[in-house]
Amino acid sequence: xxxxxxxxxxxxxxxxxxxxxxxxxxxxxxxxxxxxxxxxxxxxxxxxxxxxxxxxxxxxxxxxxxxxxxxxxxxxxxxxxxxxxxxxxxxxxxxxxxxxxxxxxxxxxxxxxxxxxxxxxxxxxxxxxxxxxxxxxxxxxxxxxxxxxxxxxxxxxxxxxxxxxxxxxxxxxxxxxxxxxxxxxxxxxxxxxxxxxxxxxxxxxxxxxxxxxxxxxxxxxxxxxxxxxxxxxxxxxxxxxxxxxxxxxxxxxxxxxxxxxxxxxxxxxxxxxxxxxxxxxxxxxxxxxxxxxxxxxxxxxxxxxxxxxxxxxxxxxxxxxxx
Numbered sequence: 001x002x003x004x005x006x007x008x009x010x011x012x013x014x015x016x017x018x019x020x021x022x023x024x025x026x027x028x029x030x031x032x033x034x035x036x037x038x039x040x041x042x043x044x045x046x047x048x049x050x051x052x053x054x055x056x057x058x059x060x061x062x063x064x065x066x067x068x069x070x071x072x073x074x075x076x077x078x079x080x081x082x083x084x085x086x087x088x089x090x091x092x093x094x095x096x097x098x099x100x101x102x103x104x105x106x107x108x109x110x111x112x113x114x115x116x117x118x119x120x121x122x123x124x125x126x127x128x129x130x131x132x133x134x135x136x137x138x139x140x141x142x143x144x145x146x147x148x149x150x151x152x153x154x155x156x157x158x159x160x161x162x163x164x165x166x167x168x169x170x171x172x173x174x175x176x177x178x179x180x181x182x183x184x185x186x187x188x189x190x191x192x193x194x195x196x197x198x199x200x201x202x203x204x205x206x207x208x209x210x211x212x213x214x215x216x217x218x219x220x221x222x223x224x225x226x227x228x229x230x231x232x233x234x235x236x237x238x239x240x241x242x243x244x245x246x247x248x249x250x251x252x253x254x255x256x257x258x259x260x261x262x263x264x265x266x267x268x269x270x271x272x273x274x275x276x277x278x279x280x281x282x283x284x285x286x287x288x289x290x291x292x293x294x295x296x297x298x299x300x301x302x303x304x305x306x307x308x309x310x311x312x313x314x315x316x317x318x319x320x321x322x323x
Contacts, residue, residue: 001297005302007252007255008057009300010060011058011060011255011256012259013062015064015259016043016068016071016261017071018040022097023130023131023132024130035261040261041261043080045263045282046077046081047081048289050084050087056297058087061081062092062093067095068092069097078106079110082109082110082111089112090110092114095118096116096117096137096141099116099140099142099144100141103148107148107150112150112151116138116153116154116155117157118138119166120166120170125162125166126138129162129163142177153179157185157197158183159195161196167206174233174239175235175236175237176237180238183200185198185243185244185245187245187269199246214234215233227254229242229244262276267300267301268300
């Protein structure tokens with residue numbers, strides 16, 4: 001289905017929980033209160049929402065959280081979504097801690113690819129950022145996905161004065177591993193508004209200074225469903241990507257909407273505007289759900305306003321929106 005600006009909306013990000021087993025400072029510091037479980041969509045409700053989304057032209061689904069693997073039945077949901085008519089791809093975004101233990105089941109259920117959040121390779125710094133000493137578990141998860149030939153993308157968010165000098169070490173993961181390392185600019189959502197981000201143009205300059213500009217060249221190959229711009233570094237097995245919401249606005253090609261764990265359809269991450277489909281899922285008909293999804297797609301704005309923070313209307317933490 002096309003939105004009012006002619007963009008083909010074929011990608012749905014689905015949050016299935018607001019809970020997480022880490023406490024990253026820009027997402028979910030200590031003290032956050034969980035949503036009551038009765039407010040959270042059941043896995044069957046999520047599946048029905050995705051069924052109706054597929055009828056409107058959604059072809060790719062990303063399962064997110066919070067941390068989706070802490071939700072009981074997450075691996076079963078991957079299979080349920082993969083079996084829906086019209087759905088070509090189901091992927092997962094995770095912090096990686098539970099990946100190794102779930103790897104066989106995720107593979108069996110048809111997971112197409114996984115994005116793993118990882119902001120540092122320093123165990124001490126990892127514990128400082130996340131609140132837990134679990135870096136080794138994440139690295140085990142990466143290996144488990146590689147062994148099963150499930151494509152991996154590493155998502156890294158750099159913060160000034162915290163891990164801003166980690167870009168070279170993180171990029172090196174793509175040297176001997178056939179995976180993509182992507183640097184995501186910290187967006188001014190929730191607790192992220194209080195922190196100082198590192199721009200992707202700055203990171204690219206550092207990579208070129210370290211490896212040599214002639215070795216860091218644009219990579220035009222397709223790497224997935226999102227807006228990342230990729231580069232190849234001579235001699236590397238994988239690629240380096242940049243998702244630059246602030247310094248590389250990509251709204252003109254945005255192809256996604258979001259479903260929160262509580263049943264709200266968000267046409268844009270930046271704004272608080274949403275349409276709830278929870279009541280339609282619980283008390284209405286499939287056609288009611290589909291109509292609301294179509295309405296949300298029709299209301300998708302032309303662009304976000306992250307570059308002008310006072311005009312950002314979304315006030316919820318990323319864990320309650322679905323990152």
